[in-house]
Amino acid sequence: MQMNGLRLFLAVSVVAVCLGCQGQQEPASSAPPANAKRVDESKAGNVVGRVVFEGTPPVNPPIDLAADPYCAGQNPGGAKLENVVVATGGLENVFVYVKDGLGDYGFDVPAESVKLDQVGCQYRPHVLGVRVGQKLVIANSDETLHNVHAMGKANGEWNKGQALKNMSDAKVFKAREVMVAFKCDVHNWMRAYVGVMEHPYFAVTHDGGTFELKNLPAGTYTIEAWHEKLGTQTQSVTLGEKESKQVSFTFKAPAASSN
Amino acid sequence: MIWLNRYAKLVAAATALLIAAGGMVTSTGSGLSVPDWPNTYGWFMFSFPMSKWVGGIRYEHTHRLIASTVGFLTIILAFWTWRVEPRAWVRRLGFAALGAVILQGLLGGLTVLLLLPPAISIGHAALAQLFFCITLTLAVVTSPSWKALSTPANDVMLRRMTLITTVLIYCQILVGATMRHVGAGLAIPTFPLAFGHVVPPVWTSGIAVHFAHRVGALIVVSAVLAVAAHVWHWHRRRPEFTRPALLLVLFVCSQATLGAFVVMSSLQPIINTAHVVNGALVLGTSLVLTLRVYRHGIQEPAIGGIPAAARAKLPVLEKHLRGVRG
Numbered sequence: 307m308q309m310n311g312l313r314l315f316l317a318v319s320v321v322a323v324c325l326g327c328q329g330q331q332e333p334a335s336s337a338p339p340a341n342a343k344r345v346d347e348s349k350a351g352n353v354v355g356r357v358v359f360e361g362t363p364p365v366n367p368p369i370d371l372a373a374d375p376y377c378a379g380q381n382p383g384g385a386k387l388e389n390v391v392v393a394t395g396g397l398e399n400v401f402v403y404v405k406d407g408l409g410d411y412g413f414d415v416p417a418e419s420v421k422l423d424q425v426g427c428q429y430r431p432h433v434l435g436v437r438v439g440q441k442l443v444i445a446n447s448d449e450t451l452h453n454v455h456a457m458g459k460a461n462g463e464w465n466k467g468q469a470l471k472n473m474s475d476a477k478v479f480k481a482r483e484v485m486v487a488f489k490c491d492v493h494n495w496m497r498a499y500v501g502v503m504e505h506p507y508f509a510v511t512h513d514g515g516t517f518e519l520k521n522l523p524a525g526t527y528t529i530e531a532w533h534e535k536l537g538t539q540t541q542s543v544t545l546g547e548k549e550s551k552q553v554s555f556t557f558k559a560p561a562a563s564s565n
Numbered sequence: 566m567i568w569l570n571r572y573a574k575l576v577a578a579a580t581a582l583l584i585a586a587g588g589m590v591t592s593t594g595s596g597l598s599v600p601d602w603p604n605t606y607g608w609f610m611f612s613f614p615m616s617k618w619v620g621g622i623r624y625e626h627t628h629r630l631i632a633s634t635v636g637f638l639t640i641i642l643a644f645w646t647w648r649v650e651p652r653a654w655v656r657r658l659g660f661a662a663l664g665a666v667i668l669q670g671l672l673g674g675l676t677v678l679l680l681l682p683p684a685i686s687i688g689h690a691a692l693a694q695l696f697f698c699i700t701l702t703l704a705v706v707t708s709p710s711w712k713a714l715s716t717p718a719n720d721v722m723l724r725r726m727t728l729i730t731t732v733l734i735y736c737q738i739l740v741g742a743t744m745r746h747v748g749a750g751l752a753i754p755t756f757p758l759a760f761g762h763v764v765p766p767v768w769t770s771g772i773a774v775h776f777a778h779r780v781g782a783l784i785v786v787s788a789v790l791a792v793a794a795h796v797w798h799w800h801r802r803r804p805e806f807t808r809p810a811l812l813l814v815l816f817v818c819s820q821a822t823l824g825a826f827v828v829m830s831s832l833q834p835i836i837n838t839a840h841v842v843n844g845a846l847v848l849g850t851s852l853v854l855t856l857r858v859y860r861h862g863i864q865e866p867a868i869g870g871i872p873a874a875a876r877a878k879l880p881v882l883e884k885h886l887r888g889v890r891g
Contacts, residue, residue, distance in 0.1 A: 374619035469606035491598035492620035
């Protein structure tokens with residue numbers, strides 16, 4: 307009996323130690339396959355557009371910042387959730403990307419990293435995109451603790467504490483995923499959404515819902531617009547050489563506000 | 566021995582407090598607010614600065630500190646029981662409590678490191694209730710009233726009823742823990758009807774486990790009422806039975822009410838936690854009643870030729886003699 311108990315304890319300890327090593331990730335290969343087609347930018351076109359919000363935008367609930375005096379101090383006028391952000395009729399924080407149609411094209415992964423910051427007890431930006439194999443740096447610019455809790459499916463789930471200001475962690479995603487949600491369990495209102503793409507054709511709407519997908523080769527594409535509360539919409543676009551096309555998505559106010 | 570009994574009661578009360586702290590962790594969604602274990606953001610747990618107890622950390626770190634305290638108290642309880650308790654099975658129970666609290670600590674750590682997998686989180690919740698039952702049992706069996714002479718119950722039906730009710734309550738708590746840890750607390754968002762029907766018109770795994778918890782509540786309430794009615798009918802003059810039976814009815818009625826409020830308040834953390842703690846009290850009260858009903862089937866050893874029942878009366882006799890001599 308004593309030996310069995312000892313074995314159980316050792317087994318649990320080994321599992322715990324292995325879990326401690328879990329956060330380390332191998333960087334994904336940044337080079338596309340040798341036989342991949344390359345985009346000829348001299349013949350490429352653009353897709354520009356806008357995501358429109360139709361109806362009365364739901365009111366974003368206020369955040370109870372009392373849980374952390376630092377957060378309350380950083381937001382003296384209070385803060386609201388960013389569930390639905392509408393400016394001049396355009397819907398912001400929409401991740402727009404080429405979902406399908408790129409075929410055998412291959413793309414180099416940018417050497418520069420993308421930054422997800424924690425400022426004033428909010429993730430900034432709220433929605434962003436990163437390439438498969440590209441480094442995402444998650445930083446803490448606050449003088450309070452945060453835990454960075456990524457809840458990926460294809461890219462797995464992980465949780466890392468950042469107890470001090472200017473701490474940062476770098477992560478590399480290995481698989482395409484729309485979207486990887488990030489949360490902070492210390493401040494349960496903090497959310498960010500990261501779109502992980504194997505190509506560079508993605509954008510997040512800003513300035514009244516506008517977006518632009520540059521340097522797309524000629525072809526027929528499925529473009530998807532993703533929103534954290536309002537779901538997704540897709541459109542098919544056929545683009546000729548050096549052509550620029552306008553695309554518009556319209557999201558409507560939900561029948562019953564659920565935020 | 567009286568101090569051991571008082572101490573065992575203290576450990577049981579501390580365990581109830583620990584269950585409340587754990588309930589707040591789950592109810593506020595703070596289970597991963599401290600990502601490391603056994604350290605806290607790299608600090609040794611006991612030196613983690615209070616200024617950093619913010620947001621969800623307050624709940625998770627407090628839970629860990631109370632858990633450590635209960636673990637320490639349990640070590641003392643186990644060794645104290647081993648040292649002074651003449652009954653071998655009670656001594657073994659003391660060390661079963663110690664084993665349970667160690668395993669519980671490991672499960673708590675694993676569930677954090679593995680990012681709250683439902684199986685381990687449910688196991689953590691289930692073992693918490695078992696550990697509470699062990700500490701409560703130690704508090705009951707070391708009490709003077711346990712050893713005192715009383716009329717045997719000789720009621721086979723009551724034995725069966727109390728045992729079955731306690732097992733049913735524990736199973737119901739397991740279903741409740743499953744519901745909490747798979748996030749099905751609002752899978753049926755309406756009460757008392759499910760989407761306007763007695764039986765849900767649509768089924769998912771979340772709805773199934775939620776509905777099972779509601780059906781389980783009806784079964785448990787019925788079982789408790791049946792036990793209470795039996796005690797009142799056949800053992801009205803036995804306060805050691807009527808008191809826990811009455812308490813059990815009060816707790817189970819409160820529990821059903823709290824369960825309704827949990828849904829109607831959309832899982833308000835304090836109501837949710839009160840439901841968890843009250844569930845432990847329902848289980849504990851049923852266990853106390855069951856132990857008392859069964860106690861006459863447990864043979865107490867004779868020490869120094871004096872039977873246990875007579876031994877329990879010795880302090881009274883000594884006091885009486887002192888009074889006569891004085």
